[in-house]
Amino acid sequence: MKTATQNLEDDHVYILKLTDVMEQIARIKEPRADHISEIVDIVRNFADGMHHAKEENILFPKMAEKGFSPDQGPVAVMLHEHVDGRNFIRAVSDSLQLYINGDTSVLPEISQNILGYVFLLRNHIGKENNILFKMADKVLSGSEQEKLLNDFDNAVKKYSSGKTPADYIGQIGVLASFYKV
């Protein structure tokens, strides 16, 4: 049986694949607006929506019970980085509207914010996989991991974006083959 932290690491594989797609798009002179719009949706509902909900609402509060403060230290840093990620994506989304309306002067800003998100998330996921989740595995019992996993399931089912994680993973796969990453 998988643990809760392994479940999050599985999500990370797809989020990292999405960052590979994003890096390609950021380097294209005239990127496809429909793809950027699709990526904003995937980030907001899958990476930030479902995945960060599991971390912020379920794992991190459990870690707080075990003495990892949400106000300082590793969990606080992770929370702060989630906010930074949201800000990059909001900037992409705002500029995208202008691009769709024909303003190509926003393209450098779009690609800078996409790349900002890409490098932030790769680094963030590296820290979660290699440091934070290892700390969590040390302090969580098998039955606590199982309970978290169950709570993850319920949280994802309750998340009402109209799509399942498998739908988003499928979309990431299609984009990844389109951009050959």
Ligand SMILES: [Fe+2]
């Ligand atoms: Fe995170």
Ligand SMILES: [Fe+2]
């Ligand atoms: Fe994560």
